[in-house]
Amino acid sequence: DAGVIQSPRHEVTEMGQEVTLRCKPISGHDYLFWYRQTMMRGLELLIYFNNNVPIDDSGMPEDRFSAKMPNASFSTLKIQPSEPRDSAVYFCASSRLVEETQYFGPGTRLLVL
Amino acid sequence: AQKVTQAQTEISVVEKEDVTLDCVYETRDTTYYLFWYKQPPSGELVFLIRRNSFDEQNEISGRYSWNFQKSTSSFNFTITASQVVDSAVYFCALSDDGRALTFGSGTRLQVQP
Numbered sequence: 001d002a003g004v005i006q007s008p009r010h011e012v013t014e015m016g017q018e019v020t021l022r023c024k025p026i027s028g029h030d031y032l033f034w035y036r037q038t039m040m041r042g043l044e045l046l047i048y049f050n051n052n053v054p055i056d057d058s059g060m061p062e063d064r065f066s067a068k069m070p071n072a073s074f075s076t077l078k079i080q081p082s083e084p085r086d087s088a089v090y091f092c093a094s095s096r097l098v099e100e101t102q103y104f105g106p107g108t109r110l111l112v113l
Numbered sequence: 114a115q116k117v118t119q120a121q122t123e124i125s126v127v128e129k130e131d132v133t134l135d136c137v138y139e140t141r142d143t144t145y146y147l148f149w150y151k152q153p154p155s156g157e158l159v160f161l162i163r164r165n166s167f168d169e170q171n172e173i174s175g176r177y178s179w180n181f182q183k184s185t186s187s188f189n190f191t192i193t194a195s196q197v198v199d200s201a202v203y204f205c206a207l208s209d210d211g212r213a214l215t216f217g218s219g220t221r222l223q224v225q226p
Contacts, residue, residue, distance in 0.1 A: 033213060043204065043216040056213065091158065099146050099208045104158035 002026075004105035006092050012111045018080040021108045024073055025094030033102060034067055034077050035091040043091075049075065050098070082112045115140050117207050119217035126195050127225050134190045134220045136205030142166075145209035147181065147188045152219070153201040161203075164188065195224045 005024040013019055025032045033048040047057040052069040060067070064083070069075040079086055089109050093102040116139040126132045138147065149161040162172060164181055172179045176193045192199050202221045206214040 031213075042218045045213055045215075048213050089156065093158075098211055098213055101148065101160050101163050102214060103160060104150075106157050109156075 004092055004094055004103055006090075006105035006108050008108060009106060010109045010111075012113065013082055014113050015083055016081045017112075018078065019082045019086075019110060019112075021077040021090050021092075021110070023075045023077070023092030023105060025075070025092070026103055027073070029094035029096050029103075030072075031095045031098055031102075032069060032075050033093040033095075034075070035093065037089045037091060037107075038087075046077070048098075082110075084112045086110065087112050115145075115207055115209050115212065115215045117205050117215055117217035119203075119205055119220050121220045122218075123221040123223070125223040125225065128196060129194050130224075131191060131193050132195050132222065132224075134192075134203050134205075134222065136188045136190065136217060138186050138188065138205070138207045140186075140207060140209045142209040145207060148206040148208070148214065149179065149188075149190050150204045150206065150216075151201045152204065158204070161190075192222075195222075197224050197226050200224045 007022045030051050034046040035043050036046055037043050046059045047067045048055055049069045065079055067077045089107045091104050091107045093104045095102045118137045145166045147164045151159045151161055169181050178191045180189045200223050202219045204219045205217040208214050
């Protein structure tokens with residue numbers, strides 16, 4: 001299997017622009033997770049899905065962030081409008097069950113100027 | 114509430130030294146799962162081990178070993194004869210009560226040649 005795929009790997013944008021991050025989970029994994037990693041806050045869980053349904057979005061920082069999973073093989077995390085404090089590495093991960101091993105994608109490094 | 118504490122922010126050792134990374138967790142559940150991940154300088158998150166709460170046997174994999182002690186709520190990770198390639202940030206994580214992973218703040222290990 002190719003593992004979790006994320007795109008783009010790097011994104012530089014200007015404040016106020018819309019940013020869309022994409023993730024393809026490992027085939028057969030029913031859970032998909034979005035994390036954000038910053039020096040100040042470490043690894044934070046933003047939201048996770050089970051069978052394409054959002055289960056817990058309590059980690060989403062504010063209404064500017066939204067996530068969707070239209071099918072089992074694709075998810076997006078959107079920031080609109082973006083702000084400099086959104087600069088971080090965003091990871092997507094997937095697992096078969098919520099308590100099983102999560103396998104992480106390579107991450108998207110986002111810089112908002 | 115679930116919590117994972119990695120008190121060691123940064124450790125520096127010289128190659129071939131043994132090093133232990135500490136992880137202390139808090140949970141009210143009797144069934145839970147503990148994990149270690151490695152994040153090398155390249156940035157990806159690499160799964161190392163998963164252990165359930167009913168299996169207290171120590172685990173050894175090459176130069177890596179893990180000591181799980183429920184009595185002290187600890188899941189420590191030891192690298193024997195450290196190598197420069199072991200330099201990375203190591204994260205301990207916990208999953209309980211059907212929840213997604215809670216990560217510790219990580220320990221940065223620097224192995225000097």
